[in-house]
Amino acid sequence: MTPVGIVLVSHSAQVAESVAELARGLAAGGAVARVAPAGGSPDGGLGTSADRVLAAVAAVDQGAGVALLADLGSSVLTVKALLADGDLSPDCRLVDAPFLEGAVAAVVAASAGASLDAVATAAAEAYDYRKA
Template identity: 75%
Template sequence: MTTPLVGVVLVSHSAQVAAAVADLATGLTGGGSDVPVAPAGGAPDGGLGTSSDLIAAAARSVDRGAGVAVLADLGSAVLTVKALLADDELPAGARLVDAPFLEGAVAAVVTASTGADLEAVAAAAADAYTYRKA
């Protein structure tokens, strides 16, 4: 039996952005792992915004018992995740990770694909703040 992998939820104000970042991050694992990743983007009507229902459903869908790393793009997405955590509406072991959205998502998913625990996944995502491009 294999150890469950940490799940990753990507919360964006845009469904298309969340889905594209999820596709990029999972694609960069080389296909060698089945990290559970779910985008949770946009409002329920498909427009821009955030939805606590979509976020909670995404977190439940990736929960395999090893924890869930949640990355969010902007202000109200962060506030919505914090409210869900405060109200215990996310799976036990869910954690909001302070990381840049795109680079952090890639680092989180790639690290989770190695079988790392939630602490290591969160640390890798947060470390993406230090990536220098020049």
């Protein structure tokens, strides 16, 4: 079984890394899908880097597809541009999901062997999580 890879695109390297660490930790208990953070600008500040997104996708892509979750604004636009320009394979998908909860759901689903469609659905369903 080859799991779907997960890329977390954020304006902040620290946010992307922390969410990746949390998602991996909550999915533990067996084989955990590959998760790569792609956050911050090349100079280490806030921003989004297409090169970091491409490197993260390359790091997690094992042939089963890659789900990309983006936090907001230019992170979303960067992923959309990479998809539109053909820089990402057709097996890559921008998932409309809340960043933290969606990342956890995506990593758990991917680690359980879910398909790219099922991973995207699990992440998107995180919009329905109720806390009160």
